[in-house]
Amino acid sequence: MNLLEVKNLNTSFHIGVGTVHAVRGISFHVAQGESVGIVGESGSGKSVTMLSVTGLLPDYAEVSADTIRFDGRELTKLSRKEVRALHGSEIGMIFQDPMTSLNPLFTVENQLTEPLKLHRRMDKRAARARALELLRQVDIPNPEARLKQYPHELSGGLRQRVMIAMAIACEPKMIIADEPTTALDVTIQAQILELLQTLKRESNASIIMITHDMGVIASMCSRILVMYGGAVCEQGDVREIFYGAKHPYTWGLLNSIPKVHQKRGEKLVPIVGTPPDMLQPPAGCPFSPRCRYCMPVCRAYMPPVTALSDTHSVACHLMHPKAPKIGRED
Amino acid sequence: MAQPLIEVKSLKMYFPVGNNLFGRRRQLKAVDDMTFELYPGETFGLVGESGCGKTTVGRALVRLYRPTGGQIFYRGTDIAPLDEKAVQPWRRKMQMIFQDPYASLNPRMTVSSIIAEPMRLQQVPEAEIEARVAELIGQVGLKKDHLNRYPHEFSGGQRQRIGIARALAMRPEFVVCDEPISALDVSIQAQVINMLEELQQRMGMTYLFVSHDLSMVRHISHRVGVMYLGHMVELADVEELYSHMQHPYTRALMSAVPIADPDLAAQTKRIVLQGDVPQPIDPPPGCPFASRCRDCRPVCREARPELRQVAPGHYVACHLYD
Numbered sequence: 001m002n003l004l005e006v007k008n009l010n011t012s013f014h015i016g017v018g019t020v021h022a023v024r025g026i027s028f029h030v031a032q033g034e035s036v037g038i039v040g041e042s043g044s045g046k047s048v049t050m051l052s053v054t055g056l057l058p059d060y061a062e063v064s065a066d067t068i069r070f071d072g073r074e075l076t077k078l079s080r081k082e083v084r085a086l087h088g089s090e091i092g093m094i095f096q097d098p099m100t101s102l103n104p105l106f107t108v109e110n111q112l113t114e115p116l117k118l119h120r121r122m123d124k125r126a127a128r129a130r131a132l133e134l135l136r137q138v139d140i141p142n143p144e145a146r147l148k149q150y151p152h153e154l155s156g157g158l159r160q161r162v163m164i165a166m167a168i169a170c171e172p173k174m175i176i177a178d179e180p181t182t183a184l185d186v187t188i189q190a191q192i193l194e195l196l197q198t199l200k201r202e203s204n205a206s207i208i209m210i211t212h213d214m215g216v217i218a219s220m221c222s223r224i225l226v227m228y229g230g231a232v233c234e235q236g237d238v239r240e241i242f243y244g245a246k247h248p249y250t251w252g253l254l255n256s257i258p259k260v261h262q263k264r265g266e267k268l269v270p271i272v273g274t275p276p277d278m279l280q281p282p283a284g285c286p287f288s289p290r291c292r293y294c295m296p297v298c299r300a301y302m303p304p305v306t307a308l309s310d311t312h313s314v315a316c317h318l319m320h321p322k323a324p325k326i327g328r329e330d
Numbered sequence: 331m332a333q334p335l336i337e338v339k340s341l342k343m344y345f346p347v348g349n350n351l352f353g354r355r356r357q358l359k360a361v362d363d364m365t366f367e368l369y370p371g372e373t374f375g376l377v378g379e380s381g382c383g384k385t386t387v388g389r390a391l392v393r394l395y396r397p398t399g400g401q402i403f404y405r406g407t408d409i410a411p412l413d414e415k416a417v418q419p420w421r422r423k424m425q426m427i428f429q430d431p432y433a434s435l436n437p438r439m440t441v442s443s444i445i446a447e448p449m450r451l452q453q454v455p456e457a458e459i460e461a462r463v464a465e466l467i468g469q470v471g472l473k474k475d476h477l478n479r480y481p482h483e484f485s486g487g488q489r490q491r492i493g494i495a496r497a498l499a500m501r502p503e504f505v506v507c508d509e510p511i512s513a514l515d516v517s518i519q520a521q522v523i524n525m526l527e528e529l530q531q532r533m534g535m536t537y538l539f540v541s542h543d544l545s546m547v548r549h550i551s552h553r554v555g556v557m558y559l560g561h562m563v564e565l566a567d568v569e570e571l572y573s574h575m576q577h578p579y580t581r582a583l584m585s586a587v588p589i590a591d592p593d594l595a596a597q598t599k600r601i602v603l604q605g606d607v608p609q610p611i612d613p614p615p616g617c618p619f620a621s622r623c624r625d626c627r628p629v630c631r632e633a634r635p636e637l638r639q640v641a642p643g644h645y646v647a648c649h650l651y652d
């Protein structure tokens with residue numbers, strides 16, 4: 001069953017100089033217990049997509065969708081306040097910078113027990129016991145002492161763990177992790193990824209992992225959404241994307257990272273140019289100004305979504321039966 | 331082998347960090363006893379976790395810092411002890427490219443004056459400066475009509491190119507690239523890396539390439555050094571290091587890198603290190619990695635392992651190889 005189903009999500013920001021069209025007609029779903037990765041260029045709308053779903057955007061953001069169905073409930077029918085109330089209880093959020101979730105003025109104990117008292121109606125003792133259990137669950141050594149500390153007294157890796165403990169405190173059905181390990185060292189990143197995998201196995205929660213690191217996606221996720229210019233340009237299961245990608249941007253993304261056994265001197269293949277300005281996105285395919293296969297039709301019309309399998313779909317005019325047949329080159 | 335461009339001997343860079351309970355000054359040993367060489371035209375990759383001292387090594391080599399101890403022979407002359415004035419002629423040959431393309435450019439200067447600034451400081455004649463700026467902007471793949479614009483009008487990748495053009499202005503022989511691509515999008519990183527490689531081929535510069543992206547380091551480097559807590563723990567040619575790594579820390583570090591290939595990733599076993607990286611303040615004797623090493627033995631806590639050659643050009647500092 002699908003835990004989350006989103007159809008035709010559009011999000012824009014009205015700012016002084018005009019309107020930023022951050023998300024343009026995105027549809028996707030997340031099954032119960034599944035881990036989905038979202039990759040894409042900086043500014044492509046990854047964070048805004050998930051913040052729109054969870055009602056966490058500022059008021060000047062305009063969000064519309066045909067459907068945002070979470071665990072059987074239609075979120076588009078709820079007020080923003082009611083959607084936000086899902087946080088900390090049914091949806092857990094993990095961000096790149098733990099200080100966006102942690103309040104510097106409160107101890108770890110305070111921050112962990114507050115949502116438990118609120119959402120789970122626990123008394124002080126029960127909440128404290130659960131907080132200790134959570135710190136052990138995220139492998140924090142010496143949890144009694146940590147409870148009394150403030151966020152700034154912890155290392156980056158420990159803060160990330162406390163934030164994860166907060167996110168899972170009320171046993172959420174869905175965990176959204178937005179670049180959870182980007183700011184961490186690789187050995188600490190490995191610890192956190194291992195922890196997330198264990199938590200997922202034990203709780204059967206769904207995980208949505210936003211990252212720009214194809215390595216993190218390859219080892220953590222079963223399905224991938226690739227975003228460009230506010231739209232999903234390709235989605236598929238992990239092998240369909242890594243070994244059978246069909247969209248020129250996905251090819252570009254895979255070709256611009258060094259291959260695992262790449263020798264010195266082999267050239268990387270960068271994508272020329274820069275991402276689109278979402279104040280004035282291109283009329284047709286958002287990737288058209290940088291795409292080496294761009295055809296006249298690409299500049300005029302947004303490409304339709306073509307399904308290649310139950311899981312794999314691509315938004316590119318090259319999928320048209322009359323378009324030239326082009327394969328990925330290395 | 332060719333003569334080294336730079337020979338670093340027992341380099342030490344300590345920072346004072348307040349007093350301990352008995353009023354004794356405590357020392358943070360950011361770089362401790364590092365010895366290595368850089369050869370003309372090579373790219374030497376320097377890797378290791380946050381705080382291990384990579385940036386400090388880079389800054390000491392280009393003499394933005396005055397080392398606490400040790401020698402830095404630049405073409406045979408020890409530049410480590412020179413004072414501000416005496417070091418000037420050497421500084422011209424050495425440049426640094428920084429991680430943050432946003433912070434490292436003056437927002438109130440046009441691109442052309444940013445690139446020209448190091449030449450103006452060295453009192454290069456104006457006519458020469460103008461020609462050189464035009465040449466540089468082309469070399470880094472930007473256009474002449476970009477010259478009169480301001481940094482905020484450019485994307486991250488373009489700003490990094492401006493920073494590189496500026497660093498190349500005085501035709502340096504040696505460039506420290508400190509995380510030059512970390513702040514950039516994946517697709518833009520490849521543009522900057524390709525450009526650094528082309529420039530090196532054309533002008534024969536030597537790079538010290540600092541990065542935490544181990545696959546990019548493998549791609550760009552001829553030789554690689556692995557640092558831990560201010561020490562060089564392993565050093566070898568790039569292919570030798572990536573295929574025959576020996577030091578327990580190198581192995582853990584490499585295995586922690588997520589592999590961007592799902593089938594390979596599923597076959598590979600990760601070594602997950604426990605605990606955090608300690609701070610090098612008044613460090614205990616012995617091996618710097620002892621507190622996190624699975625192979626730690628009593629001798630490791632007593633004596634610091636020396637960097638020893640285990641194969642031609644491959645050095646390891648670990649008691650397992652004594």
Ligand SMILES: Nc1ncnc2c1ncn2[C@@H]1O[C@H](COP(=O)(O)OP(=O)(O)OP(=O)(O)O)[C@@H](O)[C@H]1O
Nearest residue numbers: 013015020022041042043044045046047048049278
């Ligand atoms: N609060 C906001 N007000 C105005 N514009 C915004 C706001 N938040 C995001 N945007 C714009 O929306 C677009 C999408 O941003 P988003 O943060 O989703 O990108 P992203 O894909 O998460 O990128 P990154 O990888 O850099 O995190 C960008 O053009 C961004 O500038």
Ligand SMILES: Nc1ncnc2c1ncn2[C@@H]1O[C@H](COP(=O)(O)OP(=O)(O)OP(=O)(O)O)[C@@H](O)[C@H]1O
Nearest residue numbers: 345358360379380381382383384385386387609610
């Ligand atoms: N000017 C300074 N004064 C005091 N301590 C410093 C100074 N510069 C660096 N340090 C300390 O020296 C150690 C090494 O720092 P350095 O910046 O060289 O690490 P790094 O390997 O470049 O890390 P990163 O990957 O985070 O950039 C750290 O513990 C740091 O806190």
Ligand code: SF4
Nearest residue numbers: 285288291298316317
């Ligand atoms: S629709 Fe056209 S421009 Fe867009 S990715 Fe496909 S070929 Fe390229």
Ligand code: SF4
Nearest residue numbers: 617620623630648649
């Ligand atoms: S010297 Fe000892 S503690 Fe250090 S890396 Fe080798 S085995 Fe581990």
Ligand SMILES: [Mg+2]
Nearest residue numbers: 046047048178
């Ligand atoms: Mg984001």
Ligand SMILES: [Mg+2]
Nearest residue numbers: 384385386508
């Ligand atoms: Mg650094």
